[in-house]
Amino acid sequence: MNDIHLNKINHQNWKLMMWLFLISDIFTFCGFINVFFALRLNSKTIWPNGDIVFTYVPLIGYNIPLAFVTIMTFILIMSSISMYASTYEYKKSKKINSLIWLFFTILIGIMFIFCQSLEWIHLSNKGYWFGKIPIGHNVNYSNIFFAITGFHGIHVLIGIMINIFIFIKIYLEKRMHSYNFLNNAGLYWHFVDLIWVFIFTFIYLI
Amino acid sequence: MNYKKIFNIFILLTFFTLxxxxxxxxxxxxxLVKNIIYIFLTFLKSYYIVFYFMxxxxxxxxxxxxxxxxIILLLFLTTIIFIEYYEVL
Structure with missing residues:
Protein backbone atom coordinates (compact mmCIF):
# COMPACT_ATOMS: atom_id res chain seq x y z
CA MET A 1 0.00 0.00 0.00
CA ASN A 2 2.72 2.42 1.00
CA ASP A 3 4.68 1.80 -2.20
CA ILE A 4 1.66 2.60 -4.35
CA HIS A 5 1.17 5.80 -2.40
CA LEU A 6 4.83 6.82 -2.80
CA ASN A 7 4.66 6.40 -6.57
CA LYS A 8 1.91 8.98 -6.75
CA ILE A 9 3.87 11.89 -5.25
CA ASN A 10 2.78 14.80 -7.38
CA HIS A 11 5.13 17.34 -8.84
CA GLN A 12 4.28 20.04 -6.31
CA ASN A 13 5.97 17.92 -3.61
CA TRP A 14 9.09 17.34 -5.74
CA LYS A 15 9.45 21.07 -6.16
CA LEU A 16 8.84 21.68 -2.44
CA MET A 17 11.64 19.27 -1.43
CA MET A 18 14.03 20.92 -3.89
CA TRP A 19 13.24 24.35 -2.47
CA LEU A 20 13.79 23.18 1.10
CA PHE A 21 17.22 21.87 0.06
CA LEU A 22 18.04 25.16 -1.66
CA ILE A 23 17.03 27.19 1.42
CA SER A 24 19.34 25.07 3.62
CA ASP A 25 22.14 25.64 1.09
CA ILE A 26 21.51 29.41 1.25
CA PHE A 27 22.11 29.19 5.00
CA THR A 28 25.50 27.51 4.40
CA PHE A 29 26.68 30.23 2.04
CA CYS A 30 25.36 32.95 4.37
CA GLY A 31 27.55 31.47 7.11
CA PHE A 32 30.60 31.60 4.82
CA ILE A 33 30.00 35.24 3.86
CA ASN A 34 29.43 36.23 7.51
CA VAL A 35 32.76 34.61 8.43
CA PHE A 36 34.41 36.54 5.58
CA PHE A 37 33.15 39.86 6.94
CA ALA A 38 33.97 38.97 10.56
CA LEU A 39 37.58 38.18 9.59
CA ARG A 40 37.83 41.27 7.40
CA LEU A 41 36.52 43.79 9.91
CA ASN A 42 38.66 42.47 12.79
CA SER A 43 41.85 42.23 10.71
CA LYS A 44 44.95 43.71 12.41
CA THR A 45 47.18 43.54 9.28
CA ILE A 46 46.50 44.70 5.69
CA TRP A 47 43.47 43.08 3.99
CA PRO A 48 44.16 42.67 0.23
CA ASN A 49 41.90 44.67 -2.08
CA GLY A 50 40.05 42.93 -4.92
CA ASP A 51 41.18 45.52 -7.50
CA ILE A 52 44.81 44.67 -6.81
CA VAL A 53 44.61 40.87 -6.44
CA PHE A 54 42.42 39.95 -9.42
CA THR A 55 44.06 41.65 -12.40
CA TYR A 56 44.82 38.53 -14.44
CA VAL A 57 43.17 38.04 -17.87
CA PRO A 58 44.28 34.99 -19.88
CA LEU A 59 45.08 35.36 -23.63
CA ILE A 60 45.45 39.16 -23.24
CA GLY A 61 48.90 40.63 -22.64
CA TYR A 62 47.99 43.37 -20.18
CA ASN A 63 46.23 43.35 -16.80
CA ILE A 64 42.70 44.70 -16.25
CA PRO A 65 41.31 44.60 -12.69
CA LEU A 66 38.26 42.33 -12.24
CA ALA A 67 37.74 41.77 -15.99
CA PHE A 68 38.14 37.98 -15.83
CA VAL A 69 35.62 37.66 -12.98
CA THR A 70 33.10 39.71 -14.97
CA ILE A 71 33.59 37.34 -17.93
CA MET A 72 33.00 34.36 -15.60
CA THR A 73 29.77 35.94 -14.33
CA PHE A 74 28.68 36.43 -17.94
CA ILE A 75 29.45 32.75 -18.68
CA LEU A 76 27.28 31.53 -15.77
CA ILE A 77 24.35 33.80 -16.73
CA MET A 78 24.62 32.42 -20.29
CA SER A 79 24.46 28.83 -19.01
CA SER A 80 21.40 29.74 -16.92
CA ILE A 81 19.69 31.00 -20.09
CA SER A 82 20.38 27.77 -21.98
CA MET A 83 19.11 25.66 -19.05
CA TYR A 84 15.90 27.69 -19.03
CA ALA A 85 15.52 27.15 -22.78
CA SER A 86 16.04 23.39 -22.35
CA THR A 87 13.25 23.13 -19.77
CA TYR A 88 11.01 25.32 -21.94
CA GLU A 89 11.47 23.10 -25.00
CA TYR A 90 10.91 19.92 -22.97
CA LYS A 91 7.62 21.31 -21.70
CA LYS A 92 6.51 21.79 -25.33
CA SER A 93 7.65 18.10 -25.85
CA LYS A 94 10.40 18.88 -28.37
CA LYS A 95 13.01 16.34 -27.32
CA ILE A 96 15.83 17.16 -29.77
CA ASN A 97 15.80 20.93 -29.08
CA SER A 98 15.81 20.26 -25.35
CA LEU A 99 18.82 17.94 -25.68
CA ILE A 100 20.75 20.51 -27.76
CA TRP A 101 20.20 23.25 -25.18
CA LEU A 102 21.14 20.84 -22.35
CA PHE A 103 24.36 19.99 -24.20
CA PHE A 104 25.23 23.71 -24.40
CA THR A 105 24.52 24.05 -20.66
CA ILE A 106 26.98 21.25 -19.83
CA LEU A 107 29.60 22.73 -22.18
CA ILE A 108 29.34 26.23 -20.67
CA GLY A 109 29.48 24.77 -17.14
CA ILE A 110 32.72 22.95 -17.98
CA MET A 111 34.03 26.24 -19.43
CA PHE A 112 33.32 27.96 -16.10
CA ILE A 113 35.21 25.29 -14.13
CA PHE A 114 38.11 25.68 -16.59
CA CYS A 115 38.18 29.48 -16.09
CA GLN A 116 38.12 29.12 -12.32
CA SER A 117 40.97 26.60 -12.32
CA LEU A 118 43.02 29.01 -14.50
CA GLU A 119 42.43 31.73 -11.90
CA TRP A 120 43.40 29.41 -9.02
CA ILE A 121 46.62 28.37 -10.80
CA HIS A 122 47.52 32.00 -11.42
CA LEU A 123 46.84 32.97 -7.78
CA SER A 124 48.91 30.07 -6.44
CA ASN A 125 51.80 31.19 -8.69
CA LYS A 126 51.50 34.69 -7.20
CA GLY A 127 51.80 33.21 -3.67
CA TYR A 128 48.18 32.89 -2.56
CA TRP A 129 47.16 29.48 -1.19
CA PHE A 130 45.69 28.00 2.01
CA GLY A 131 47.93 29.42 4.74
CA LYS A 132 50.10 31.39 2.30
CA ILE A 133 49.97 35.05 1.26
CA PRO A 134 52.48 37.75 0.10
CA ILE A 135 54.28 39.18 3.13
CA GLY A 136 52.54 41.88 5.13
CA HIS A 137 48.96 40.84 4.35
CA ASN A 138 46.43 38.95 6.46
CA VAL A 139 46.61 35.20 5.79
CA ASN A 140 42.92 34.69 6.64
CA TYR A 141 42.04 36.36 3.34
CA SER A 142 43.43 33.56 1.17
CA ASN A 143 42.02 30.88 3.51
CA ILE A 144 38.43 32.15 3.33
CA PHE A 145 38.66 33.10 -0.37
CA PHE A 146 39.73 29.63 -1.46
CA ALA A 147 37.18 28.02 0.87
CA ILE A 148 34.26 29.99 -0.58
CA THR A 149 35.21 29.73 -4.27
CA GLY A 150 36.12 26.05 -3.83
CA PHE A 151 32.77 25.33 -2.23
CA HIS A 152 31.00 27.09 -5.10
CA GLY A 153 33.15 25.21 -7.63
CA ILE A 154 32.09 21.89 -6.10
CA HIS A 155 28.47 23.00 -6.49
CA VAL A 156 29.05 23.71 -10.19
CA LEU A 157 30.76 20.31 -10.60
CA ILE A 158 27.80 18.49 -8.98
CA GLY A 159 25.44 20.49 -11.22
CA ILE A 160 27.37 19.36 -14.33
CA MET A 161 27.18 15.74 -13.13
CA ILE A 162 23.40 15.99 -12.62
CA ASN A 163 23.04 17.57 -16.08
CA ILE A 164 25.04 14.79 -17.76
CA PHE A 165 22.95 12.17 -15.94
CA ILE A 166 19.66 13.74 -17.04
CA PHE A 167 21.01 14.19 -20.61
CA ILE A 168 21.54 10.42 -20.84
CA LYS A 169 18.14 9.75 -19.24
CA ILE A 170 16.27 11.97 -21.70
CA TYR A 171 18.25 10.55 -24.65
CA LEU A 172 17.32 6.94 -23.75
CA GLU A 173 13.68 7.37 -22.76
CA LYS A 174 10.79 6.44 -25.09
CA ARG A 175 8.02 8.52 -23.51
CA MET A 176 8.72 11.99 -22.15
CA HIS A 177 8.07 11.70 -18.42
CA SER A 178 11.12 13.27 -16.74
CA TYR A 179 9.92 16.88 -16.68
CA ASN A 180 10.03 17.05 -12.86
CA PHE A 181 13.61 15.82 -12.78
CA LEU A 182 14.70 18.31 -15.45
CA ASN A 183 12.86 21.13 -13.67
CA ASN A 184 14.60 20.35 -10.37
CA ALA A 185 18.00 20.13 -12.07
CA GLY A 186 17.24 23.53 -13.59
CA LEU A 187 16.35 24.97 -10.16
CA TYR A 188 19.69 23.74 -8.80
CA TRP A 189 21.58 25.21 -11.77
CA HIS A 190 19.92 28.64 -11.44
CA PHE A 191 20.67 28.51 -7.72
CA VAL A 192 24.40 28.06 -8.45
CA ASP A 193 24.18 31.12 -10.71
CA LEU A 194 22.42 33.08 -7.94
CA ILE A 195 25.16 32.21 -5.42
CA TRP A 196 27.83 33.35 -7.89
CA VAL A 197 26.11 36.75 -8.26
CA PHE A 198 26.36 37.21 -4.47
CA ILE A 199 29.99 35.99 -4.32
CA PHE A 200 30.91 38.38 -7.15
CA THR A 201 29.64 41.32 -5.10
CA PHE A 202 30.64 40.39 -1.56
CA ILE A 203 34.05 38.78 -2.12
CA TYR A 204 35.42 40.44 -5.26
CA LEU A 205 33.89 43.92 -5.44
CA ILE A 206 33.35 45.18 -1.89
CA MET B 1 7.11 33.56 -21.02
CA ASN B 2 8.76 33.28 -24.41
CA TYR B 3 12.23 33.54 -25.93
CA LYS B 4 12.04 37.29 -26.50
CA LYS B 5 11.28 38.04 -22.85
CA ILE B 6 14.01 35.72 -21.54
CA PHE B 7 16.49 37.34 -23.94
CA ASN B 8 15.55 40.77 -22.57
CA ILE B 9 16.24 39.54 -19.03
CA PHE B 10 19.61 38.19 -20.20
CA ILE B 11 20.49 41.63 -21.64
CA LEU B 12 19.42 43.31 -18.36
CA LEU B 13 21.55 40.98 -16.19
CA THR B 14 24.60 41.49 -18.40
CA PHE B 15 24.03 45.25 -18.32
CA PHE B 16 23.89 45.31 -14.49
CA THR B 17 27.10 43.26 -14.27
CA LEU B 18 28.87 45.65 -16.67
CA LEU B 32 30.10 53.79 1.00
CA VAL B 33 28.17 55.00 -2.08
CA LYS B 34 29.90 52.34 -4.21
CA ASN B 35 28.96 49.57 -1.77
CA ILE B 36 25.34 50.71 -1.60
CA ILE B 37 25.15 50.66 -5.43
CA TYR B 38 26.73 47.19 -5.56
CA ILE B 39 24.30 45.73 -3.01
CA PHE B 40 21.30 47.35 -4.70
CA LEU B 41 22.32 45.96 -8.13
CA THR B 42 22.98 42.51 -6.61
CA PHE B 43 19.50 42.31 -5.16
CA LEU B 44 18.01 43.51 -8.45
CA LYS B 45 19.88 40.71 -10.27
CA SER B 46 18.84 38.11 -7.73
CA TYR B 47 15.22 39.26 -8.09
CA TYR B 48 15.33 38.60 -11.83
CA ILE B 49 17.03 35.21 -11.39
CA VAL B 50 14.66 33.95 -8.67
CA PHE B 51 11.40 35.31 -10.09
CA TYR B 52 11.92 34.59 -13.80
CA PHE B 53 14.53 31.81 -14.18
CA MET B 54 13.38 29.83 -11.16
CA ILE B 71 15.15 34.51 2.66
CA ILE B 72 13.74 37.84 3.89
CA LEU B 73 14.28 36.73 7.52
CA LEU B 74 17.84 35.76 6.64
CA LEU B 75 18.48 39.16 5.05
CA PHE B 76 17.09 40.85 8.16
CA LEU B 77 19.47 38.87 10.41
CA THR B 78 22.44 39.61 8.12
CA THR B 79 21.70 43.34 8.19
CA ILE B 80 21.63 43.33 11.99
CA ILE B 81 24.92 41.42 12.13
CA PHE B 82 26.61 43.91 9.78
CA ILE B 83 25.40 46.89 11.83
CA GLU B 84 26.82 45.24 14.97
CA TYR B 85 30.16 44.65 13.21
CA TYR B 86 30.41 48.32 12.30
CA GLU B 87 29.61 49.39 15.86
CA VAL B 88 32.49 47.24 17.17
CA LEU B 89 35.02 49.02 14.94
Whole structure:
Protein backbone atom coordinates (compact mmCIF):
# COMPACT_ATOMS: atom_id res chain seq x y z
CA MET A 1 0.00 0.00 0.00
CA ASN A 2 2.72 2.42 1.00
CA ASP A 3 4.68 1.80 -2.20
CA ILE A 4 1.66 2.60 -4.35
CA HIS A 5 1.17 5.80 -2.40
CA LEU A 6 4.83 6.82 -2.80
CA ASN A 7 4.66 6.40 -6.57
CA LYS A 8 1.91 8.98 -6.75
CA ILE A 9 3.87 11.89 -5.25
CA ASN A 10 2.78 14.80 -7.38
CA HIS A 11 5.13 17.34 -8.84
CA GLN A 12 4.28 20.04 -6.31
CA ASN A 13 5.97 17.92 -3.61
CA TRP A 14 9.09 17.34 -5.74
CA LYS A 15 9.45 21.07 -6.16
CA LEU A 16 8.84 21.68 -2.44
CA MET A 17 11.64 19.27 -1.43
CA MET A 18 14.03 20.92 -3.89
CA TRP A 19 13.24 24.35 -2.47
CA LEU A 20 13.79 23.18 1.10
CA PHE A 21 17.22 21.87 0.06
CA LEU A 22 18.04 25.16 -1.66
CA ILE A 23 17.03 27.19 1.42
CA SER A 24 19.34 25.07 3.62
CA ASP A 25 22.14 25.64 1.09
CA ILE A 26 21.51 29.41 1.25
CA PHE A 27 22.11 29.19 5.00
CA THR A 28 25.50 27.51 4.40
CA PHE A 29 26.68 30.23 2.04
CA CYS A 30 25.36 32.95 4.37
CA GLY A 31 27.55 31.47 7.11
CA PHE A 32 30.60 31.60 4.82
CA ILE A 33 30.00 35.24 3.86
CA ASN A 34 29.43 36.23 7.51
CA VAL A 35 32.76 34.61 8.43
CA PHE A 36 34.41 36.54 5.58
CA PHE A 37 33.15 39.86 6.94
CA ALA A 38 33.97 38.97 10.56
CA LEU A 39 37.58 38.18 9.59
CA ARG A 40 37.83 41.27 7.40
CA LEU A 41 36.52 43.79 9.91
CA ASN A 42 38.66 42.47 12.79
CA SER A 43 41.85 42.23 10.71
CA LYS A 44 44.95 43.71 12.41
CA THR A 45 47.18 43.54 9.28
CA ILE A 46 46.50 44.70 5.69
CA TRP A 47 43.47 43.08 3.99
CA PRO A 48 44.16 42.67 0.23
CA ASN A 49 41.90 44.67 -2.08
CA GLY A 50 40.05 42.93 -4.92
CA ASP A 51 41.18 45.52 -7.50
CA ILE A 52 44.81 44.67 -6.81
CA VAL A 53 44.61 40.87 -6.44
CA PHE A 54 42.42 39.95 -9.42
CA THR A 55 44.06 41.65 -12.40
CA TYR A 56 44.82 38.53 -14.44
CA VAL A 57 43.17 38.04 -17.87
CA PRO A 58 44.28 34.99 -19.88
CA LEU A 59 45.08 35.36 -23.63
CA ILE A 60 45.45 39.16 -23.24
CA GLY A 61 48.90 40.63 -22.64
CA TYR A 62 47.99 43.37 -20.18
CA ASN A 63 46.23 43.35 -16.80
CA ILE A 64 42.70 44.70 -16.25
CA PRO A 65 41.31 44.60 -12.69
CA LEU A 66 38.26 42.33 -12.24
CA ALA A 67 37.74 41.77 -15.99
CA PHE A 68 38.14 37.98 -15.83
CA VAL A 69 35.62 37.66 -12.98
CA THR A 70 33.10 39.71 -14.97
CA ILE A 71 33.59 37.34 -17.93
CA MET A 72 33.00 34.36 -15.60
CA THR A 73 29.77 35.94 -14.33
CA PHE A 74 28.68 36.43 -17.94
CA ILE A 75 29.45 32.75 -18.68
CA LEU A 76 27.28 31.53 -15.77
CA ILE A 77 24.35 33.80 -16.73
CA MET A 78 24.62 32.42 -20.29
CA SER A 79 24.46 28.83 -19.01
CA SER A 80 21.40 29.74 -16.92
CA ILE A 81 19.69 31.00 -20.09
CA SER A 82 20.38 27.77 -21.98
CA MET A 83 19.11 25.66 -19.05
CA TYR A 84 15.90 27.69 -19.03
CA ALA A 85 15.52 27.15 -22.78
CA SER A 86 16.04 23.39 -22.35
CA THR A 87 13.25 23.13 -19.77
CA TYR A 88 11.01 25.32 -21.94
CA GLU A 89 11.47 23.10 -25.00
CA TYR A 90 10.91 19.92 -22.97
CA LYS A 91 7.62 21.31 -21.70
CA LYS A 92 6.51 21.79 -25.33
CA SER A 93 7.65 18.10 -25.85
CA LYS A 94 10.40 18.88 -28.37
CA LYS A 95 13.01 16.34 -27.32
CA ILE A 96 15.83 17.16 -29.77
CA ASN A 97 15.80 20.93 -29.08
CA SER A 98 15.81 20.26 -25.35
CA LEU A 99 18.82 17.94 -25.68
CA ILE A 100 20.75 20.51 -27.76
CA TRP A 101 20.20 23.25 -25.18
CA LEU A 102 21.14 20.84 -22.35
CA PHE A 103 24.36 19.99 -24.20
CA PHE A 104 25.23 23.71 -24.40
CA THR A 105 24.52 24.05 -20.66
CA ILE A 106 26.98 21.25 -19.83
CA LEU A 107 29.60 22.73 -22.18
CA ILE A 108 29.34 26.23 -20.67
CA GLY A 109 29.48 24.77 -17.14
CA ILE A 110 32.72 22.95 -17.98
CA MET A 111 34.03 26.24 -19.43
CA PHE A 112 33.32 27.96 -16.10
CA ILE A 113 35.21 25.29 -14.13
CA PHE A 114 38.11 25.68 -16.59
CA CYS A 115 38.18 29.48 -16.09
CA GLN A 116 38.12 29.12 -12.32
CA SER A 117 40.97 26.60 -12.32
CA LEU A 118 43.02 29.01 -14.50
CA GLU A 119 42.43 31.73 -11.90
CA TRP A 120 43.40 29.41 -9.02
CA ILE A 121 46.62 28.37 -10.80
CA HIS A 122 47.52 32.00 -11.42
CA LEU A 123 46.84 32.97 -7.78
CA SER A 124 48.91 30.07 -6.44
CA ASN A 125 51.80 31.19 -8.69
CA LYS A 126 51.50 34.69 -7.20
CA GLY A 127 51.80 33.21 -3.67
CA TYR A 128 48.18 32.89 -2.56
CA TRP A 129 47.16 29.48 -1.19
CA PHE A 130 45.69 28.00 2.01
CA GLY A 131 47.93 29.42 4.74
CA LYS A 132 50.10 31.39 2.30
CA ILE A 133 49.97 35.05 1.26
CA PRO A 134 52.48 37.75 0.10
CA ILE A 135 54.28 39.18 3.13
CA GLY A 136 52.54 41.88 5.13
CA HIS A 137 48.96 40.84 4.35
CA ASN A 138 46.43 38.95 6.46
CA VAL A 139 46.61 35.20 5.79
CA ASN A 140 42.92 34.69 6.64
CA TYR A 141 42.04 36.36 3.34
CA SER A 142 43.43 33.56 1.17
CA ASN A 143 42.02 30.88 3.51
CA ILE A 144 38.43 32.15 3.33
CA PHE A 145 38.66 33.10 -0.37
CA PHE A 146 39.73 29.63 -1.46
CA ALA A 147 37.18 28.02 0.87
CA ILE A 148 34.26 29.99 -0.58
CA THR A 149 35.21 29.73 -4.27
CA GLY A 150 36.12 26.05 -3.83
CA PHE A 151 32.77 25.33 -2.23
CA HIS A 152 31.00 27.09 -5.10
CA GLY A 153 33.15 25.21 -7.63
CA ILE A 154 32.09 21.89 -6.10
CA HIS A 155 28.47 23.00 -6.49
CA VAL A 156 29.05 23.71 -10.19
CA LEU A 157 30.76 20.31 -10.60
CA ILE A 158 27.80 18.49 -8.98
CA GLY A 159 25.44 20.49 -11.22
CA ILE A 160 27.37 19.36 -14.33
CA MET A 161 27.18 15.74 -13.13
CA ILE A 162 23.40 15.99 -12.62
CA ASN A 163 23.04 17.57 -16.08
CA ILE A 164 25.04 14.79 -17.76
CA PHE A 165 22.95 12.17 -15.94
CA ILE A 166 19.66 13.74 -17.04
CA PHE A 167 21.01 14.19 -20.61
CA ILE A 168 21.54 10.42 -20.84
CA LYS A 169 18.14 9.75 -19.24
CA ILE A 170 16.27 11.97 -21.70
CA TYR A 171 18.25 10.55 -24.65
CA LEU A 172 17.32 6.94 -23.75
CA GLU A 173 13.68 7.37 -22.76
CA LYS A 174 10.79 6.44 -25.09
CA ARG A 175 8.02 8.52 -23.51
CA MET A 176 8.72 11.99 -22.15
CA HIS A 177 8.07 11.70 -18.42
CA SER A 178 11.12 13.27 -16.74
CA TYR A 179 9.92 16.88 -16.68
CA ASN A 180 10.03 17.05 -12.86
CA PHE A 181 13.61 15.82 -12.78
CA LEU A 182 14.70 18.31 -15.45
CA ASN A 183 12.86 21.13 -13.67
CA ASN A 184 14.60 20.35 -10.37
CA ALA A 185 18.00 20.13 -12.07
CA GLY A 186 17.24 23.53 -13.59
CA LEU A 187 16.35 24.97 -10.16
CA TYR A 188 19.69 23.74 -8.80
CA TRP A 189 21.58 25.21 -11.77
CA HIS A 190 19.92 28.64 -11.44
CA PHE A 191 20.67 28.51 -7.72
CA VAL A 192 24.40 28.06 -8.45
CA ASP A 193 24.18 31.12 -10.71
CA LEU A 194 22.42 33.08 -7.94
CA ILE A 195 25.16 32.21 -5.42
CA TRP A 196 27.83 33.35 -7.89
CA VAL A 197 26.11 36.75 -8.26
CA PHE A 198 26.36 37.21 -4.47
CA ILE A 199 29.99 35.99 -4.32
CA PHE A 200 30.91 38.38 -7.15
CA THR A 201 29.64 41.32 -5.10
CA PHE A 202 30.64 40.39 -1.56
CA ILE A 203 34.05 38.78 -2.12
CA TYR A 204 35.42 40.44 -5.26
CA LEU A 205 33.89 43.92 -5.44
CA ILE A 206 33.35 45.18 -1.89
CA MET B 1 7.11 33.56 -21.02
CA ASN B 2 8.76 33.28 -24.41
CA TYR B 3 12.23 33.54 -25.93
CA LYS B 4 12.04 37.29 -26.50
CA LYS B 5 11.28 38.04 -22.85
CA ILE B 6 14.01 35.72 -21.54
CA PHE B 7 16.49 37.34 -23.94
CA ASN B 8 15.55 40.77 -22.57
CA ILE B 9 16.24 39.54 -19.03
CA PHE B 10 19.61 38.19 -20.20
CA ILE B 11 20.49 41.63 -21.64
CA LEU B 12 19.42 43.31 -18.36
CA LEU B 13 21.55 40.98 -16.19
CA THR B 14 24.60 41.49 -18.40
CA PHE B 15 24.03 45.25 -18.32
CA PHE B 16 23.89 45.31 -14.49
CA THR B 17 27.10 43.26 -14.27
CA LEU B 18 28.87 45.65 -16.67
CA UNK B 19 27.73 48.66 -14.59
CA UNK B 20 29.23 47.00 -11.49
CA UNK B 21 32.47 46.36 -13.37
CA UNK B 22 32.56 49.94 -14.68
CA UNK B 23 32.01 51.74 -11.37
CA UNK B 24 34.51 49.45 -9.63
CA UNK B 25 37.42 51.52 -11.01
CA UNK B 26 35.96 54.70 -12.48
CA UNK B 27 33.34 57.25 -11.67
CA UNK B 28 32.89 57.31 -7.86
CA UNK B 29 35.45 57.82 -5.09
CA UNK B 30 33.31 57.25 -1.98
CA UNK B 31 33.44 53.61 -0.82
CA LEU B 32 30.10 53.79 1.00
CA VAL B 33 28.17 55.00 -2.08
CA LYS B 34 29.90 52.34 -4.21
CA ASN B 35 28.96 49.57 -1.77
CA ILE B 36 25.34 50.71 -1.60
CA ILE B 37 25.15 50.66 -5.43
CA TYR B 38 26.73 47.19 -5.56
CA ILE B 39 24.30 45.73 -3.01
CA PHE B 40 21.30 47.35 -4.70
CA LEU B 41 22.32 45.96 -8.13
CA THR B 42 22.98 42.51 -6.61
CA PHE B 43 19.50 42.31 -5.16
CA LEU B 44 18.01 43.51 -8.45
CA LYS B 45 19.88 40.71 -10.27
CA SER B 46 18.84 38.11 -7.73
CA TYR B 47 15.22 39.26 -8.09
CA TYR B 48 15.33 38.60 -11.83
CA ILE B 49 17.03 35.21 -11.39
CA VAL B 50 14.66 33.95 -8.67
CA PHE B 51 11.40 35.31 -10.09
CA TYR B 52 11.92 34.59 -13.80
CA PHE B 53 14.53 31.81 -14.18
CA MET B 54 13.38 29.83 -11.16
CA UNK B 55 9.79 30.79 -12.15
CA UNK B 56 8.62 31.77 -8.68
CA UNK B 57 6.65 34.47 -10.51
CA UNK B 58 4.14 31.97 -11.88
CA UNK B 59 3.60 30.03 -8.62
CA UNK B 60 0.62 30.31 -6.28
CA UNK B 61 0.73 32.86 -3.45
CA UNK B 62 1.34 30.42 -0.57
CA UNK B 63 4.27 28.88 -2.47
CA UNK B 64 5.74 32.32 -3.07
CA UNK B 65 5.50 33.11 0.65
CA UNK B 66 7.05 29.74 1.53
CA UNK B 67 10.07 30.41 -0.68
CA UNK B 68 10.55 34.10 -0.05
CA UNK B 69 9.84 34.57 3.70
CA UNK B 70 12.87 32.55 4.99
CA ILE B 71 15.15 34.51 2.66
CA ILE B 72 13.74 37.84 3.89
CA LEU B 73 14.28 36.73 7.52
CA LEU B 74 17.84 35.76 6.64
CA LEU B 75 18.48 39.16 5.05
CA PHE B 76 17.09 40.85 8.16
CA LEU B 77 19.47 38.87 10.41
CA THR B 78 22.44 39.61 8.12
CA THR B 79 21.70 43.34 8.19
CA ILE B 80 21.63 43.33 11.99
CA ILE B 81 24.92 41.42 12.13
CA PHE B 82 26.61 43.91 9.78
CA ILE B 83 25.40 46.89 11.83
CA GLU B 84 26.82 45.24 14.97
CA TYR B 85 30.16 44.65 13.21
CA TYR B 86 30.41 48.32 12.30
CA GLU B 87 29.61 49.39 15.86
CA VAL B 88 32.49 47.24 17.17
CA LEU B 89 35.02 49.02 14.94
Missing amino acids: IEFYISFFLINST HVNSEKLYYKLLFILP
